[in-house]
Amino acid sequence: MHLNSDEKVEIFEKYGKGKTDTGSPEAQIALFSIRIAHLTQHLKSNHKDHTTERALKMLV
Secondary structure, three states, X not given: OOOOHHHHHHHHHHXXXXXXXXXXXXXXXXXXXXXHHHHHHHHHHOOOOHHHHHHHHHHO
16 A cells, blocks of 8 residues: 555644644554554455565554
8 A cells, every 4th residue: 555645644634733744643643553454454355465464563
């Protein structure tokens, strides 16, 4: 999954302190949560994908 810059700005606007706030804990947690949810869905259908499993473990 690759988030484009517009999607990231939308996430930072919604959860951060502004659309350029990329470093606040709230914005980072929201970004990580979206990535974790996507990787979890991917692993449900591709359970032998060990690279994605490792990436998910590193994020968590």
